[in-house]
Amino acid sequence: MNPNSSALPPHSAHPDPDANAPARKQDHIELAFRSQVGQAHLDARFDYEPLLAAHPTDPLPPLEFLGYSLAAPLWISSMTGGTQMAGTINHNLARACGEFGFGMGLGSCRSLLYANTYFDDFNVRPLLGKKVPLYANLGVAQVDKLLVNNELSVLTDLVGRLQADGLIVHVNPTQEWLQPEGDQLLRPPLAVLDELLARTSLSIIVKEVGQGFGPASMRALLQMPLAAVDFAAGGGTNFALLELLRSDPSRRDAYEPLSRVGHTAEEMMRQANQIAAELRASGTLRCQQLIISGGVKDFLDGYYLTASSTLPAIYGQASAFLRHAREGYEPLRQYVGLQLQGLAYARAYLRLRA
Numbered sequence: 001m002n003p004n005s006s007a008l009p010p011h012s013a014h015p016d017p018d019a020n021a022p023a024r025k026q027d028h029i030e031l032a033f034r035s036q037v038g039q040a041h042l043d044a045r046f047d048y049e050p051l052l053a054a055h056p057t058d059p060l061p062p063l064e065f066l067g068y069s070l071a072a073p074l075w076i077s078s079m080t081g082g083t084q085m086a087g088t089i090n091h092n093l094a095r096a097c098g099e100f101g102f103g104m105g106l107g108s109c110r111s112l113l114y115a116n117t118y119f120d121d122f123n124v125r126p127l128l129g130k131k132v133p134l135y136a137n138l139g140v141a142q143v144d145k146l147l148v149n150n151e152l153s154v155l156t157d158l159v160g161r162l163q164a165d166g167l168i169v170h171v172n173p174t175q176e177w178l179q180p181e182g183d184q185l186l187r188p189p190l191a192v193l194d195e196l197l198a199r200t201s202l203s204i205i206v207k208e209v210g211q212g213f214g215p216a217s218m219r220a221l222l223q224m225p226l227a228a229v230d231f232a233a234g235g236g237t238n239f240a241l242l243e244l245l246r247s248d249p250s251r252r253d254a255y256e257p258l259s260r261v262g263h264t265a266e267e268m269m270r271q272a273n274q275i276a277a278e279l280r281a282s283g284t285l286r287c288q289q290l291i292i293s294g295g296v297k298d299f300l301d302g303y304y305l306t307a308s309s310t311l312p313a314i315y316g317q318a319s320a321f322l323r324h325a326r327e328g329y330e331p332l333r334q335y336v337g338l339q340l341q342g343l344a345y346a347r348a349y350l351r352l353r354a
């Protein structure tokens with residue numbers, strides 16, 4: 001028997017600092033068997049270094065991107081507009097960007113080119129504030145039409161009305177090919193982008209819509225004077241599949257294999273690293289910023305991909321934000337808060353495995 005134990009009164013005058021302990025210990029016993037994982041469960045991308053940091057309490061370090069100082073390396077990928085629900089979703093997304101300090105790409109602003117009917121759906125700058133980037137968005141087919149019709153002023157006016165910092169051009173030949181009401185691309189997107197960049201001083205970002213870019217396209221993009229390349233890689237929202245679901249059964253059967261074509265964000269990040277090194281060596285690297293997106297599930301994916309990139313990079317998500325933004329601002333706010341805390345934790349304890 002411990003000789004000192006009789007010195008402790010049976011009920012201490014001090015409140016128990018760990019009053020939950022018995023319930024917690026009971027939980028541990030009951031839940032232990034439901035918490036068994038195999039070795040395959042472990043994330044092979046990281047070394048876990050539990051000795052080297054305290055729990056993070058400071059905000060994430062700010063980062064310069066697209067001419068702004070961002071409070072977090074995140075980006076809301078272009079989504080929607082032109083329906084009542086889209087307006088609410090955009091406004092929720094913009095509020096989150098303003099509150100947490102990261103940027104946003106609008107969904108296709110085609111409906112705003114010649115009319116203001118849906119302007120309110122896209123008018124998010126007042127909610128976003130002036131401290132984070134905002135980009136308008138158009139498909140490459142629309143941009144080509146504006147160029148051919150000598151209507152570049154319509155583009156400049158669009159960006160001005162939205163108080164945006166520039167324009168995202170989405171290059172989506174697969175989506176247009178499969179979309180029942182899709183546009184025909186009349187010349188290679190590369191030619192459209194070259195002409196656009198020669199004729200405008202707008203800040204331009206280029207993205208796909210969920211199948212990514214192969215190495216030859218990536219090489220061409222990194223040699224252009226773009227503000228950023230947004231991967232919009234495969235592995236998440238698949239617009240080939242989405243358009244086929246809107247299509248008739250015979251087209252669906254014929255073209256379903258096209259939904260399996262594309263590049264993952266990780267594959268693209270490695271290619272971009274290699275291409276950037278080659279272009280840097282030859283003095284032809286002109287685009288120096290990446291938005292790594294497409295199939296980015298969470299902060300761990302985002303941390304891994306941005307930390308592995310040799311070009312300054314942030315990570316973008318579309319469907320993950322959409323899921324919460326649809327439910328209202330509070331669910332979205334909670335989601336974003338948890339993701340940012342998760343990112344701070346990852347930065348403190350996880351190192352990229354060589």
Ligand SMILES: Cc1cc2nc3c(=O)[nH]c(=O)nc-3n(C[C@H](O)[C@H](O)[C@H](O)COP(=O)(O)O)c2cc1C
Nearest residue numbers: 077078079107108170209232236237294295318319
């Ligand atoms: C509902 C919805 C609408 C979208 N609309 C656009 C669009 O108008 N323009 C665009 O460039 N990309 C659009 N995208 C594609 C996204 O920007 C993104 O590239 C793609 O969803 C892959 O990201 P994710 O896997 O995180 O969803 C849309 C995505 C979703 C889910």
